[in-house]
Amino acid sequence: MTVLVTGGAGYIGSHIVAVLAKSGIRCVVLDNFVNSDPSVLERLARITGAPVEHVRADLRERSVVVDTLRRFGVTDVIHMAGLKAVGESVGHPIEYYGCNIQGTISLLEAMQEVGVHRLVFSSSATVYGDPRYLPLDESHPTSATNPYGRSKLHIEEMLHDVARSSESWHIVCLRYFNPVGAHPSALIGEDPAGIPNNLMPFVAQVAAGLRPELQVFGNDYPTADGTGVRDFIHVMDLAEGHQAALQALPNRPGWEAVNLGTGVGYSVLDMVKAFEQASGVAIPYRVVARRSGDIAACYADPALARQRFGWHARRGLEDMCHSTWAWQKMRRSMV
Ligand code: UD1
Numbered sequence: 004m005t006v007l008v009t010g011g012a013g014y015i016g017s018h019i020v021a022v023l024a025k026s027g028i029r030c031v032v033l034d035n036f037v038n039s040d041p042s043v044l045e046r047l048a049r050i051t052g053a054p055v056e057h058v059r060a061d062l063r064e065r066s067v068v069v070d071t072l073r074r075f076g077v078t079d080v081i082h083m084a085g086l087k088a089v090g091e092s093v094g095h096p097i098e099y100y101g102c103n104i105q106g107t108i109s110l111l112e113a114m115q116e117v118g119v120h121r122l123v124f125s126s127s128a129t130v131y132g133d134p135r136y137l138p139l140d141e142s143h144p145t146s147a148t149n150p151y152g153r154s155k156l157h158i159e160e161m162l163h164d165v166a167r168s169s170e171s172w173h174i175v176c177l178r179y180f181n182p183v184g185a186h187p188s189a190l191i192g193e194d195p196a197g198i199p200n201n202l203m204p205f206v207a208q209v210a211a212g213l214r215p216e217l218q219v220f221g222n223d224y225p226t227a228d229g230t231g232v233r234d235f236i237h238v239m240d241l242a243e244g245h246q247a248a249l250q251a252l253p254n255r256p257g258w259e260a261v262n263l264g265t266g267v268g269y270s271v272l273d274m275v276k277a278f279e280q281a282s283g284v285a286i287p288y289r290v291v292a293r294r295s296g297d298i299a300a301c302y303a304d305p306a307l308a309r310q311r312f313g314w315h316a317r318r319g320l321e322d323m324c325h326s327t328w329a330w331q332k333m334r335r336s337m338v
Pocket of ligand 1: 089090127128129152180181182200201202203205217218219220221230231232233271294295296297
Protein backbone atom coordinates (compact mmCIF):
# COMPACT_ATOMS: atom_id res chain seq x y z
CA MET A 4 0.00 0.00 0.00
CA THR A 5 1.30 3.46 -0.91
CA VAL A 6 -0.78 6.33 0.45
CA LEU A 7 -0.88 9.86 -0.91
CA VAL A 8 -1.63 12.21 1.99
CA THR A 9 -2.80 15.56 0.66
CA GLY A 10 -2.21 18.22 3.29
CA GLY A 11 0.22 15.82 4.96
CA ALA A 12 2.32 18.63 6.46
CA GLY A 13 -0.65 19.99 8.40
CA TYR A 14 -1.60 19.31 11.99
CA ILE A 15 -3.70 16.21 11.45
CA GLY A 16 -1.95 15.08 8.26
CA SER A 17 1.48 15.00 9.92
CA HIS A 18 0.16 12.78 12.73
CA ILE A 19 -1.37 10.44 10.15
CA VAL A 20 1.96 10.15 8.35
CA ALA A 21 3.68 9.42 11.69
CA VAL A 22 1.19 6.66 12.51
CA LEU A 23 1.15 5.06 9.05
CA ALA A 24 4.92 5.17 8.67
CA LYS A 25 5.32 3.46 12.05
CA SER A 26 3.19 0.61 10.71
CA GLY A 27 5.43 0.33 7.67
CA ILE A 28 2.95 1.92 5.26
CA ARG A 29 4.61 4.07 2.61
CA CYS A 30 3.32 7.65 2.57
CA VAL A 31 3.80 10.43 0.05
CA VAL A 32 2.91 13.94 1.22
CA LEU A 33 1.45 16.47 -1.19
CA ASP A 34 1.19 19.94 0.31
CA ASN A 35 1.42 23.56 -0.86
CA PHE A 36 2.49 24.69 2.65
CA VAL A 37 -0.08 27.49 2.64
CA ASN A 38 -0.92 26.74 6.27
CA SER A 39 2.06 24.64 7.35
CA ASP A 40 5.82 24.81 7.47
CA PRO A 41 8.19 22.61 5.43
CA SER A 42 10.20 22.04 8.65
CA VAL A 43 7.36 19.73 9.73
CA LEU A 44 8.71 17.20 7.22
CA GLU A 45 12.17 17.28 8.81
CA ARG A 46 10.66 16.70 12.23
CA LEU A 47 8.47 13.94 10.84
CA ALA A 48 11.60 12.32 9.41
CA ARG A 49 13.08 12.27 12.92
CA ILE A 50 9.95 10.47 14.13
CA THR A 51 9.75 7.98 11.27
CA GLY A 52 13.51 7.47 10.91
CA ALA A 53 13.49 8.12 7.15
CA PRO A 54 13.08 11.12 4.86
CA VAL A 55 9.45 11.92 4.08
CA GLU A 56 8.67 11.56 0.39
CA HIS A 57 6.86 14.69 -0.65
CA VAL A 58 5.74 16.91 -3.49
CA ARG A 59 5.22 20.64 -3.09
CA ALA A 60 2.13 21.44 -5.11
CA ASP A 61 -1.42 22.71 -5.08
CA LEU A 62 -4.04 20.07 -5.82
CA ARG A 63 -5.37 22.28 -8.58
CA GLU A 64 -2.16 21.56 -10.54
CA ARG A 65 -3.76 18.42 -11.90
CA SER A 66 -0.85 17.27 -14.07
CA VAL A 67 1.42 17.31 -11.01
CA VAL A 68 -1.11 15.21 -9.09
CA VAL A 69 -1.36 12.73 -11.98
CA ASP A 70 2.41 12.53 -12.16
CA THR A 71 2.68 12.01 -8.38
CA LEU A 72 0.10 9.20 -8.36
CA ARG A 73 1.95 7.45 -11.20
CA ARG A 74 5.51 8.09 -10.08
CA PHE A 75 5.03 6.74 -6.57
CA GLY A 76 2.58 3.97 -7.51
CA VAL A 77 -0.07 5.35 -5.17
CA THR A 78 -2.82 2.86 -4.23
CA ASP A 79 -4.86 4.93 -1.73
CA VAL A 80 -5.44 8.62 -1.02
CA ILE A 81 -6.12 10.38 2.27
CA HIS A 82 -7.43 13.81 1.30
CA MET A 83 -6.80 16.36 4.04
CA ALA A 84 -5.71 19.42 2.06
CA GLY A 85 -8.04 22.37 2.48
CA LEU A 86 -8.72 25.68 4.15
CA LYS A 87 -10.46 25.34 7.51
CA ALA A 88 -11.08 28.60 9.36
CA VAL A 89 -14.80 29.25 9.75
CA GLY A 90 -14.58 33.03 10.25
CA GLU A 91 -12.15 33.50 7.37
CA SER A 92 -14.39 31.45 5.06
CA VAL A 93 -17.23 33.95 5.53
CA GLY A 94 -15.03 36.79 4.24
CA HIS A 95 -13.30 34.74 1.53
CA PRO A 96 -15.83 32.25 0.12
CA ILE A 97 -14.33 32.18 -3.38
CA GLU A 98 -10.92 31.23 -1.97
CA TYR A 99 -12.54 28.53 0.16
CA TYR A 100 -14.60 27.01 -2.64
CA GLY A 101 -11.63 27.30 -5.00
CA CYS A 102 -9.22 25.54 -2.70
CA ASN A 103 -11.53 22.97 -1.15
CA ILE A 104 -13.90 22.13 -3.98
CA GLN A 105 -11.78 22.75 -7.08
CA GLY A 106 -8.90 21.05 -5.27
CA THR A 107 -11.03 17.97 -4.67
CA ILE A 108 -12.34 17.89 -8.24
CA SER A 109 -8.81 18.09 -9.58
CA LEU A 110 -7.74 15.24 -7.26
CA LEU A 111 -10.69 13.09 -8.38
CA GLU A 112 -9.91 13.73 -12.06
CA ALA A 113 -6.31 12.72 -11.45
CA MET A 114 -7.32 9.59 -9.52
CA GLN A 115 -9.76 8.63 -12.26
CA GLU A 116 -7.13 9.12 -14.95
CA VAL A 117 -4.58 6.95 -13.16
CA GLY A 118 -7.08 4.35 -11.89
CA VAL A 119 -6.75 4.97 -8.15
CA HIS A 120 -10.18 4.55 -6.58
CA ARG A 121 -9.70 4.33 -2.81
CA LEU A 122 -10.19 7.59 -0.93
CA VAL A 123 -10.45 8.65 2.70
CA PHE A 124 -11.78 12.21 2.97
CA SER A 125 -11.22 14.56 5.89
CA SER A 126 -14.70 15.80 6.78
CA SER A 127 -16.04 17.42 9.91
CA ALA A 128 -18.82 17.19 12.46
CA THR A 129 -19.61 20.71 11.30
CA VAL A 130 -21.75 19.03 8.58
CA TYR A 131 -24.37 18.23 11.25
CA GLY A 132 -25.12 21.93 11.78
CA ASP A 133 -27.00 22.73 15.00
CA PRO A 134 -27.64 19.30 16.58
CA ARG A 135 -31.28 18.19 16.70
CA TYR A 136 -30.33 15.39 19.07
CA LEU A 137 -27.25 14.07 20.85
CA PRO A 138 -25.11 12.07 20.51
CA LEU A 139 -24.73 12.74 16.81
CA ASP A 140 -24.93 9.61 14.70
CA GLU A 141 -24.22 9.49 10.99
CA SER A 142 -27.90 9.58 10.02
CA HIS A 143 -28.41 12.95 11.72
CA PRO A 144 -29.52 15.47 9.04
CA THR A 145 -26.72 17.55 7.54
CA SER A 146 -26.59 21.31 6.99
CA ALA A 147 -24.10 24.15 6.89
CA THR A 148 -24.06 27.72 8.11
CA ASN A 149 -20.81 29.03 6.60
CA PRO A 150 -18.72 28.52 3.44
CA TYR A 151 -16.19 26.28 5.19
CA GLY A 152 -18.88 23.90 6.43
CA ARG A 153 -20.69 24.09 3.11
CA SER A 154 -17.51 23.16 1.25
CA LYS A 155 -17.18 20.01 3.41
CA LEU A 156 -20.81 19.14 2.81
CA HIS A 157 -20.61 19.75 -0.96
CA ILE A 158 -17.51 17.57 -1.16
CA GLU A 159 -19.20 14.77 0.80
CA GLU A 160 -22.16 14.90 -1.60
CA MET A 161 -19.92 15.08 -4.64
CA LEU A 162 -18.02 12.02 -3.43
CA HIS A 163 -21.29 10.21 -2.89
CA ASP A 164 -22.25 10.87 -6.53
CA VAL A 165 -18.83 9.69 -7.69
CA ALA A 166 -19.20 6.44 -5.74
CA ARG A 167 -22.67 5.91 -7.23
CA SER A 168 -21.27 6.35 -10.74
CA SER A 169 -19.07 3.26 -10.75
CA GLU A 170 -18.53 0.25 -8.54
CA SER A 171 -14.79 0.73 -8.61
CA TRP A 172 -14.81 3.57 -6.06
CA HIS A 173 -14.28 2.98 -2.34
CA ILE A 174 -14.80 6.25 -0.45
CA VAL A 175 -15.12 7.01 3.23
CA CYS A 176 -15.75 10.47 4.69
CA LEU A 177 -14.46 10.72 8.24
CA ARG A 178 -16.36 13.30 10.26
CA TYR A 179 -13.94 14.61 12.86
CA PHE A 180 -15.11 16.03 16.13
CA ASN A 181 -12.56 18.30 17.91
CA PRO A 182 -8.98 17.09 17.42
CA VAL A 183 -6.51 18.14 20.14
CA GLY A 184 -3.20 16.94 21.57
CA ALA A 185 0.09 16.13 19.91
CA HIS A 186 2.49 13.32 19.04
CA PRO A 187 4.22 11.78 22.12
CA SER A 188 7.62 12.89 20.76
CA ALA A 189 6.46 16.54 21.02
CA LEU A 190 8.10 17.10 17.63
CA ILE A 191 4.84 17.85 15.83
CA GLY A 192 1.54 19.38 16.92
CA GLU A 193 -0.96 22.08 16.13
CA ASP A 194 0.80 25.27 15.16
CA PRO A 195 -1.72 27.91 14.12
CA ALA A 196 -0.48 31.09 12.47
CA GLY A 197 -1.61 34.25 14.27
CA ILE A 198 -4.31 34.23 16.92
CA PRO A 199 -5.68 30.70 17.38
CA ASN A 200 -9.38 30.30 16.55
CA ASN A 201 -9.72 27.04 18.44
CA LEU A 202 -9.85 26.50 22.17
CA MET A 203 -6.89 24.24 22.94
CA PRO A 204 -4.14 26.10 21.07
CA PHE A 205 -5.40 29.29 22.69
CA VAL A 206 -5.32 27.73 26.17
CA ALA A 207 -1.80 26.42 25.50
CA GLN A 208 -0.62 29.90 24.49
CA VAL A 209 -2.13 31.43 27.63
CA ALA A 210 -0.35 28.78 29.75
CA ALA A 211 2.91 29.64 27.96
CA GLY A 212 2.46 33.33 28.79
CA LEU A 213 2.05 34.33 25.15
CA ARG A 214 -1.48 35.65 25.76
CA PRO A 215 -2.77 37.24 28.96
CA GLU A 216 -6.06 35.37 29.32
CA LEU A 217 -8.56 33.07 27.69
CA GLN A 218 -11.89 34.50 26.65
CA VAL A 219 -14.63 31.98 27.40
CA PHE A 220 -17.32 32.51 24.78
CA GLY A 221 -20.47 32.38 26.88
CA ASN A 222 -21.44 30.65 30.13
CA ASP A 223 -25.19 30.74 29.58
CA TYR A 224 -25.54 27.65 27.40
CA PRO A 225 -27.89 24.88 28.54
CA THR A 226 -24.95 22.71 29.67
CA ALA A 227 -23.83 21.59 33.16
CA ASP A 228 -21.56 24.61 33.78
CA GLY A 229 -23.03 26.89 31.10
CA THR A 230 -19.99 26.74 28.77
CA GLY A 231 -19.87 24.99 25.40
CA VAL A 232 -19.44 21.22 25.35
CA ARG A 233 -17.41 19.40 22.68
CA ASP A 234 -16.13 15.93 21.87
CA PHE A 235 -12.36 16.45 22.09
CA ILE A 236 -10.46 13.61 20.44
CA HIS A 237 -6.73 12.99 20.72
CA VAL A 238 -5.07 13.57 17.35
CA MET A 239 -3.20 10.24 17.74
CA ASP A 240 -6.52 8.43 18.12
CA LEU A 241 -7.78 10.32 15.09
CA ALA A 242 -4.69 9.29 13.10
CA GLU A 243 -5.16 5.66 14.12
CA GLY A 244 -8.78 5.96 12.99
CA HIS A 245 -7.50 6.81 9.50
CA GLN A 246 -5.25 3.78 9.48
CA ALA A 247 -8.16 1.57 10.54
CA ALA A 248 -10.36 3.11 7.83
CA LEU A 249 -7.67 2.55 5.17
CA GLN A 250 -7.33 -1.07 6.15
CA ALA A 251 -11.09 -1.60 5.95
CA LEU A 252 -11.50 0.27 2.66
CA PRO A 253 -10.78 -2.58 0.21
CA ASN A 254 -13.81 -4.43 1.64
CA ARG A 255 -16.08 -1.40 1.61
CA PRO A 256 -17.07 -0.41 -1.93
CA GLY A 257 -19.26 2.65 -2.36
CA TRP A 258 -19.50 5.67 -0.06
CA GLU A 259 -19.93 6.01 3.65
CA ALA A 260 -19.64 8.74 6.27
CA VAL A 261 -18.26 7.71 9.67
CA ASN A 262 -17.78 9.75 12.85
CA LEU A 263 -14.40 9.92 14.53
CA GLY A 264 -15.11 11.04 18.09
CA THR A 265 -14.96 9.68 21.62
CA GLY A 266 -18.65 9.91 22.51
CA VAL A 267 -17.80 12.01 25.57
CA GLY A 268 -18.40 15.75 25.86
CA TYR A 269 -16.26 18.09 27.95
CA SER A 270 -17.00 21.75 28.62
CA VAL A 271 -14.69 24.70 28.04
CA LEU A 272 -14.13 24.94 31.80
CA ASP A 273 -13.42 21.18 32.05
CA MET A 274 -10.69 21.71 29.48
CA VAL A 275 -9.24 24.69 31.33
CA LYS A 276 -9.09 22.70 34.58
CA ALA A 277 -7.57 19.65 32.92
CA PHE A 278 -4.95 21.82 31.24
CA GLU A 279 -4.09 23.53 34.52
CA GLN A 280 -3.56 20.12 36.09
CA ALA A 281 -1.45 18.80 33.25
CA SER A 282 0.75 21.90 32.99
CA GLY A 283 0.81 23.04 36.62
CA VAL A 284 0.13 26.54 35.30
CA ALA A 285 -2.93 28.66 36.16
CA ILE A 286 -5.00 29.72 33.13
CA PRO A 287 -6.60 33.12 33.72
CA TYR A 288 -9.91 33.43 31.91
CA ARG A 289 -12.77 35.87 31.49
CA VAL A 290 -16.29 35.07 30.38
CA VAL A 291 -17.36 37.15 27.38
CA ALA A 292 -20.32 37.05 24.98
CA ARG A 293 -21.10 33.95 22.95
CA ARG A 294 -19.21 33.61 19.66
CA SER A 295 -21.59 33.95 16.75
CA GLY A 296 -22.33 30.63 15.05
CA ASP A 297 -21.35 28.51 18.09
CA ILE A 298 -23.55 25.69 19.30
CA ALA A 299 -24.14 24.62 22.91
CA ALA A 300 -23.05 21.00 22.77
CA CYS A 301 -21.74 18.55 20.21
CA TYR A 302 -20.54 14.99 20.73
CA ALA A 303 -20.42 11.84 18.68
CA ASP A 304 -22.05 8.49 18.68
CA PRO A 305 -18.81 6.66 17.81
CA ALA A 306 -20.38 3.19 17.41
CA LEU A 307 -20.17 2.99 13.60
CA ALA A 308 -16.39 3.45 13.51
CA ARG A 309 -16.00 0.56 15.93
CA GLN A 310 -18.33 -1.58 13.90
CA ARG A 311 -16.80 -0.78 10.51
CA PHE A 312 -13.11 -0.41 11.35
CA GLY A 313 -12.75 -2.02 14.81
CA TRP A 314 -11.51 1.37 16.01
CA HIS A 315 -12.31 3.42 19.08
CA ALA A 316 -10.60 6.33 20.80
CA ARG A 317 -8.37 5.19 23.67
CA ARG A 318 -6.64 8.30 24.98
CA GLY A 319 -8.11 10.49 27.71
CA LEU A 320 -8.20 14.16 28.59
CA GLU A 321 -4.98 14.00 30.60
CA ASP A 322 -2.96 12.76 27.63
CA MET A 323 -4.62 15.36 25.38
CA CYS A 324 -3.53 18.17 27.72
CA HIS A 325 -0.09 16.75 28.59
CA SER A 326 0.90 16.26 24.98
CA THR A 327 -0.43 19.70 23.97
CA TRP A 328 1.66 21.27 26.73
CA ALA A 329 4.80 19.28 25.85
CA TRP A 330 4.43 20.36 22.22
CA GLN A 331 3.77 23.99 23.18
CA LYS A 332 7.03 24.08 25.16
CA MET A 333 8.97 22.36 22.38
CA ARG A 334 7.54 24.74 19.76
CA ARG A 335 8.65 27.76 21.75
CA SER A 336 12.15 26.37 22.12
CA MET A 337 12.33 26.00 18.33
CA VAL A 338 11.65 29.65 17.48
C1 UD1 B 1 -14.57 24.97 15.28
C2 UD1 B 1 -15.39 25.33 14.09
C3 UD1 B 1 -15.74 24.06 13.34
C4 UD1 B 1 -14.46 23.36 12.91
C5 UD1 B 1 -13.58 23.10 14.14
C6 UD1 B 1 -12.24 22.61 13.69
C7 UD1 B 1 -16.52 27.44 14.67
C8 UD1 B 1 -17.82 28.08 15.01
N1 UD1 B 1 -16.56 26.09 14.50
O1 UD1 B 1 -15.35 24.10 16.09
O2 UD1 B 1 -16.52 24.34 12.22
O3 UD1 B 1 -14.75 22.14 12.27
O4 UD1 B 1 -13.39 24.31 14.87
O5 UD1 B 1 -11.49 22.19 14.78
O6 UD1 B 1 -15.50 28.09 14.56
N2 UD1 B 1 -13.93 28.71 22.89
C9 UD1 B 1 -13.75 29.67 23.86
N3 UD1 B 1 -12.70 30.54 23.71
C10 UD1 B 1 -11.83 30.48 22.66
C11 UD1 B 1 -12.02 29.47 21.68
C12 UD1 B 1 -13.09 28.61 21.81
O7 UD1 B 1 -14.52 29.76 24.82
O8 UD1 B 1 -10.90 31.30 22.58
C13 UD1 B 1 -15.04 27.73 23.05
C14 UD1 B 1 -16.06 27.77 21.92
O9 UD1 B 1 -17.06 28.73 22.18
C15 UD1 B 1 -16.58 26.31 21.95
C16 UD1 B 1 -15.37 25.51 22.41
O10 UD1 B 1 -14.48 26.44 23.02
O11 UD1 B 1 -17.60 26.19 22.91
C17 UD1 B 1 -14.63 24.84 21.26
O12 UD1 B 1 -14.31 25.82 20.28
P1 UD1 B 1 -13.34 25.52 19.03
O13 UD1 B 1 -12.09 24.90 19.51
O14 UD1 B 1 -13.25 26.76 18.22
O15 UD1 B 1 -14.12 24.38 18.23
P2 UD1 B 1 -15.60 24.37 17.61
O16 UD1 B 1 -16.29 25.67 17.77
O17 UD1 B 1 -16.29 23.18 18.15
